[in-house]
Amino acid sequence: MIKISFILNGDRVETWVKEHEMLLDVLRSNFNLQGTREGCGMGECGACTVLVNGAGINSCLFPALEIDGKIVETIESLADKGKFHPLQQAFLDHGASQCGFCTPGMIMSAKAFIDDYPTAPETVTEAEIKQALAGNLCRCTGYFQIIAAVKAAMKEQV
Ligand code: FES
Ligand code: FES
Structure with a gap:
């Protein structure tokens, strides 16, 4: 076992892996x-x-040892004092979560995309959102609601 230390959802943590x-x-x-x-x-x-x-990374393939000294954010970091993050609220409002299994990963990929978006968020195109979420599969929604939710969350940031 090896001890690692990193920032997890805003707190410095240590663990053995x-x-x-x-x-x-x-x-x-x-x-x-x-x-x-x-x-x-x-x-x-x-x-x-x-x-x-x-x-955004696939944590199922990311060696835990490589996290040492890095900053990790999970879906649990998004809500603030019981208030949903705009992405979470938009997924709820647009019916973008059905079984919900894909939703945390989908939202974290969308967050990485939004945080890094180089120009005014209201200029986002559907093609850009589709590309940002290309690595996230959903069996339930048909993606229309998901794309609409991400677009709405970005408009809210304006
Ligand atoms: S569980 Fe990691 S990509 Fe499917
Ligand atoms: S909501 Fe069921 S897999 Fe996406």
């Missing part, structure tokens, strides 16, 4: 952060997406 353990398992087992889901476990579905130093 096995050499080949993946970040997804460490988040769920060591920190009880159950919002990050395991879908495929093979880097295909995006359900396990979290942010590392602001970039």
